Amino acid sequence: IPNHVAIKIALELKKLLVDNSLLDV
Structure with missing residues (x-):
């Protein structure tokens, strides 16, 4: 690659990952 x-x-x-973390909070 x-x-x-x-x-x-x-x-x-x-x-x-950041978007998922923000949504989880």
């Missing part, structure tokens, strides 16, 4: 693609995926996953 190209580095920039891996970073983009990581940021998307992080955003999803």
Whole structure:
């Protein structure tokens, strides 16, 4: 996986985790 693609995926996953955490609270 190209580095920039891996970073983009990581940021998307992080955003999803943050969104889920905010919804859970």
